[in-house]
Amino acid sequence: MNPLAPIGAAVFALLAEVGRLAYFTRDALVQGLTPRIYAGQILRQLFRIGYSSLPVVGLTAFFTGGALALQIYLGSSRFNAESLVASIVALGITRELGPVLAGLMVAGRVGASIAAELGTMKVTEQIDALVTLSTNPFKYLVGPRLIAAVISLPLLVAVGDTIGIFGGYFVGTRSLDFNAYAYLKNTADFLKLDDVTSGLIKAAVFGFIIALMGCYHGFNSRGGAQGVGRATTNAVVSAAILILAANFLLTSLLFKVE
Amino acid sequence: MSVSPHILLQNVTKSFGPKPVLNGVDLAVPKGRSLVVIGGSGTGKSVLIKCILGLLRPDGGVIEVAGENAVGLKGEERDRFLARFGMLFQGAALFDSLPVWENVAFGLMQGRRMDRAKARDIAVAKLGQVGLAADVGRLYPAELSGGMQKRVALARAIAADPEIIFFDEPTTGLDPIMADVINNLIVDCVKRLGATAISITHDMASARKIADDIAMIHKGRIIWQGAAAAVDHSGNAYVEQFIHGRAEGPIQMDVLKA
Numbered sequence: 128m129n130p131l132a133p134i135g136a137a138v139f140a141l142l143a144e145v146g147r148l149a150y151f152t153r154d155a156l157v158q159g160l161t162p163r164i165y166a167g168q169i170l171r172q173l174f175r176i177g178y179s180s181l182p183v184v185g186l187t188a189f190f191t192g193g194a195l196a197l198q199i200y201l202g203s204s205r206f207n208a209e210s211l212v213a214s215i216v217a218l219g220i221t222r223e224l225g226p227v228l229a230g231l232m233v234a235g236r237v238g239a240s241i242a243a244e245l246g247t248m249k250v251t252e253q254i255d256a257l258v259t260l261s262t263n264p265f266k267y268l269v270g271p272r273l274i275a276a277v278i279s280l281p282l283l284v285a286v287g288d289t290i291g292i293f294g295g296y297f298v299g300t301r302s303l304d305f306n307a308y309a310y311l312k313n314t315a316d317f318l319k320l321d322d323v324t325s326g327l328i329k330a331a332v333f334g335f336i337i338a339l340m341g342c343y344h345g346f347n348s349r350g351g352a353q354g355v356g357r358a359t360t361n362a363v364v365s366a367a368i369l370i371l372a373a374n375f376l377l378t379s380l381l382f383k384v385e
Numbered sequence: 386m387s388v389s390p391h392i393l394l395q396n397v398t399k400s401f402g403p404k405p406v407l408n409g410v411d412l413a414v415p416k417g418r419s420l421v422v423i424g425g426s427g428t429g430k431s432v433l434i435k436c437i438l439g440l441l442r443p444d445g446g447v448i449e450v451a452g453e454n455a456v457g458l459k460g461e462e463r464d465r466f467l468a469r470f471g472m473l474f475q476g477a478a479l480f481d482s483l484p485v486w487e488n489v490a491f492g493l494m495q496g497r498r499m500d501r502a503k504a505r506d507i508a509v510a511k512l513g514q515v516g517l518a519a520d521v522g523r524l525y526p527a528e529l530s531g532g533m534q535k536r537v538a539l540a541r542a543i544a545a546d547p548e549i550i551f552f553d554e555p556t557t558g559l560d561p562i563m564a565d566v567i568n569n570l571i572v573d574c575v576k577r578l579g580a581t582a583i584s585i586t587h588d589m590a591s592a593r594k595i596a597d598d599i600a601m602i603h604k605g606r607i608i609w610q611g612a613a614a615a616v617d618h619s620g621n622a623y624v625e626q627f628i629h630g631r632a633e634g635p636i637q638m639d640v641l642k643a
Contacts, residue, residue, distance in 0.1 A: 255438075
């Protein structure tokens with residue numbers, strides 16, 4: 128056998144997957160986001176993707192903010208620059224850790240559940256049944272999840288930013304002996320609107336990635352329980368990797384030093 | 386036959402990768418007749434129905450419904466086409482997130498945008514037709530037995546008074562008595578609507594009960610077609626072997642071959 132054959136086969140398989148994903152994305156946008164719009168389904172998904180993720184995102188943000196304050200204190204104290212802690216915590220949370228960690232947590236929580244739900248619907252022929260009942264699955268299932276995720280993620284991150292900064296404040300004032308007033312003033316003075324909005328833009332993109340990966344892997348699952356399990360894993364892993372890659376890309380795009 | 390058939394298939398082919406599943410299927414079903422397609426597992430029965438519905442796209446051949454092309458329809462044309470059909474799926478394929486009555490009324494509310502109250506009345510009436518009390522409508526599919534799920538699925542398939550109904554293995558997984566109940570309901574519903582029906586099954590008792598005509602599919606081809614009564618003296622060795630369920634005969638099970 129040609130020793131290069133497995134490499135070629137792997138490349139072809141990868142290209143085929145990229146092609147399938149591209150077609151799916153096109154259908155998701157063209158069919159899923161055009162009327163008819165199922166408002167009831169969007170509300171349901173907003174609740175599921177957004178509201179139900181609040182505890183996870185909040186807790187993640189709180190602990191991260193606290194840990195960040197400690198680490199930055201450690202680093203800045205070596206240069207006698209402890210006063211920077213508040214502003215760098217705020218910056219790190221809003222620009223980077225808030226959206227990325229919320230994205231990863233929601234990918235685990237919501238991406239997996241979307242893939243499992245749609246995957247089960249696929250293998251039990253419920254998606255085919257939708258079609259025979261004159262309902263386009265892209266409009267009924269994919270569209271509402273995409274819309275809800277793109278709306279939810281920025282809102283979640285906004286809440287997470289606040290809680291994360293509070294986490295830093297909590298640690299700063301309790302164990303690092305910062306003055307509460309000075310800490311908050313530092314945060315408010317140095318934080319720019321741009322820091323927050325760039326994080327929220329990232330969050331919207333991450334929301335799109337999470338819902339798209341969940342739907343794509345769900346729709347393409349086959350072969351019963353095992354297939355659905357595989358789809359769930361793939362949805363989370365691919366969403367996580369794409370989020371980190373997109374984060375780097377967006378950071379480079381949104382990065383400008385004044 | 387002087388009138389053109391309601392459903393017409395000519396030389397329909399479909400492969401999955403290198404594996405041919407439909408190998409040139411020719412089939413004609415006159416309006417108001419009930420055709421049962423029999424054949425072993427993996428002979429392409431389900432694929433046949435999915436090609437007619439457009440859930441799968443055939444590689445070649447002609448499919449016409451009421452004289453109109455049925456392949457590659459899009460958008461509104463496809464919606465109008467699908468509105469002619471009702472389908473009973475093998476595993477019932479009920480939407481488990483919705484109560485029974487909303488399952489039955491789904492096509493009316495989503496597909497035809499009927500208002501809830503009116504759709505609910507029709508759903509209750511259709512549930513009555515399949516022998517289910519109105520209060521079953523409030524339950525969720527997971528709370529029902531397999532036989533009741535099949536009945537609900539049947540009620541859903543006939544809810545919009547389709548002119549064509551497909552039944553995919555309607556009696557699989559049911560005890561013989563429940564199977565007979567379902568068979569009677571199918572005959573009753575099809576007659577009441579005057580619908581054209583295609584059923585696929587390997588249950589001969591069911592086939593004899595619901596068929597006007599029987600066709601046998603083997604290796605992706607229709608190898609015999611005739612009136613239901615003629616199936617016992619078809620003179621076809623394949624049909625003989627199948628209806629008597631003999632292991633020996635021209636049909637070889639590919640048990641040991643990979």
